[in-house]
Amino acid sequence: MTAPAPAPAVPAPAAPRIRRREWLHILTRAARTPRGMVGLGLALVVVLIAVIGPFVVSYPPLAFVTVPGSPPSAKFPLGSDILGRAVVLDGGWQLLLMATGAMIIGVVLGTAAGIAAAQLRGWRDGLIMRTVDVILAFPQLVFALLLVSILGPARWLLVLAVGISHVPQVARVMRAAALDVSERDFVKAVEITGVRQSKVMSGEILPNLITPLMVETGLRLTYSIVIITGLSFIGFGLQPPAPNWGYMINENRIILTSNPWAVVAPAILIAILTVGLNLFTDAIARVALGIERAEKIIAEAAGTGIVSEIPA
Numbered sequence: 001m002t003a004p005a006p007a008p009a010v011p012a013p014a015a016p017r018i019r020r021r022e023w024l025h026i027l028t029r030a031a032r033t034p035r036g037m038v039g040l041g042l043a044l045v046v047v048l049i050a051v052i053g054p055f056v057v058s059y060p061p062l063a064f065v066t067v068p069g070s071p072p073s074a075k076f077p078l079g080s081d082i083l084g085r086a087v088v089l090d091g092g093w094q095l096l097l098m099a100t101g102a103m104i105i106g107v108v109l110g111t112a113a114g115i116a117a118a119q120l121r122g123w124r125d126g127l128i129m130r131t132v133d134v135i136l137a138f139p140q141l142v143f144a145l146l147l148v149s150i151l152g153p154a155r156w157l158l159v160l161a162v163g164i165s166h167v168p169q170v171a172r173v174m175r176a177a178a179l180d181v182s183e184r185d186f187v188k189a190v191e192i193t194g195v196r197q198s199k200v201m202s203g204e205i206l207p208n209l210i211t212p213l214m215v216e217t218g219l220r221l222t223y224s225i226v227i228i229t230g231l232s233f234i235g236f237g238l239q240p241p242a243p244n245w246g247y248m249i250n251e252n253r254i255i256l257t258s259n260p261w262a263v264v265a266p267a268i269l270i271a272i273l274t275v276g277l278n279l280f281t282d283a284i285a286r287v288a289l290g291i292e293r294a295e296k297i298i299a300e301a302a303g304t305g306i307v308s309e310i311p312a
Contacts, residue, residue, distance in 0.1 A: 026210070026288055033283050036284070039281075040276065050095070053093075065080065068081070068084040072261060082252050082254055099225045102220075102224040110174060113132060119205060132172065135168045148161055153231075165227070190203075218284060226274060228246065
């Protein structure tokens, strides 16, 4: 009697890989939605003003070009500030660079902490998350203000302080998302083969967190703009004579009656930028979760009479 043939080896479950350039696909679909088009359009207008604005004017941005507090004129469409400078168009690009730097620091450190806590578990999870909770106990603006007030309003320190203040929120969101991914079969199959944990986290878990990562990136950029502007408003951001939209709102309040545009213009630009980024971030989240597609299908069905009513 012959021995039974050995059963064929069962291959390890393949990882459900994210389609190549999935993040670009999501961004493209989000930009085509009405919400995304409005948000992206508003944000791009302010970015273009901040980047191209300094090259449009023919005078140095810090030059005293006219009488302080002058109203708008043909030569100076937005008038002058309290020192006689027309610097409104030159105050935004540094804000964008600093906010982007703070966003990158917060997202990178928070994502690394969240994924590590979800994958390593045990005492290492507790250590990481308790450290995050300590930072989370301080409101973001208070935490950044504390560091800047102690060590001074240096540009790099301001970016670092705002970036670190983002870490707790990003870490908690990414940990919650990574906990689900780390329990899937394809991650367990890779772990069994003896692959290093760092390789598992970067090669298997991180690529499947594109959606929450993109949403957090948009949110942290918006919050960075708001916090840096707030710090500048109270005098802890970029120091004069450097042009700064946040500081301009504060220092030009004295000439509000003679030239309100010295206050209104930077305030409107900051508001438009934050609203635009929020709308586009919301569009990304809705596309990634399939909400936009579901609403479109329901609307088309209602228009053709397939459904009698759309539930609230």
